[in-house]
């Protein structure tokens with residue numbers, strides 16, 4: 001039985017680090033990547049909270065990731081209260097899981113938010129014009145409204161936030177029957193340091 005060749009990063013720690021950021025970048029750009037959607041964990045007064053978000057950007061240089069949310073949402077309030085957060089995603093095609101822990105900052109009125117809003121599609125802006133706010137109890141399931149795309153351009157903007165996550169710890173897991181590989185990195189004032197760890 002012939003087996004697929006091992007990936008280039010296999011047993012190469014620096015290449016694994018580069019692959020991690022490349023995969024996250026591809027995930028932000030491509031809907032079909034398993035890294036396009038990530039589970040985002042925040043801390044609420046009642047304990048940890050998880051939900052899916054779309055990864056919009058991953059920048060290896062600064063070690064940051066970006067996603068968007070409604071500033072009226074619970075996750076926005078949780079981030080403002082406690083910026084500690086985590087993201088996790090698994091890509092079935094490459095058999096790679098990436099976990100990120102870091103600190104989130106909410107950008108609503110600054111240049112980061114403006115650039116993110118300018119770069120978002122009309123279709124994506126519609127949900128930021130939802131009335132009432134996300135999480136509000138409704139008398140019936142359909143008792144909310146969304147604006148049309150044109151109205152959303154102005155109505156949605158006050159509710160839009162870009163969230164930047166500055167990664168502090170990274171965990172990479174590659175699954176292969178010939179031997180899984182797991183590596184982790186931690187950010188220090190001088191940069192990233194990491195090593196192999198038992199899967």
Ligand SMILES: Cc1cc2nc3c(=O)[nH]c(=O)nc-3n(C[C@H](O)[C@H](O)[C@H](O)COP(=O)(O)O)c2cc1C
Nearest residue numbers: 037051052053054067068069070073074075076135
């Ligand atoms: C495929 C998918 C993608 C989603 N992307 C986002 C997103 O990018 N940002 C966001 O705020 N919510 C997104 N959601 C909705 C959240 O998972 C969540 O249900 C909602 O934002 C409320 O979360 P909260 O009450 O914790 O704030 C997405 C849900 C799904 C199923």
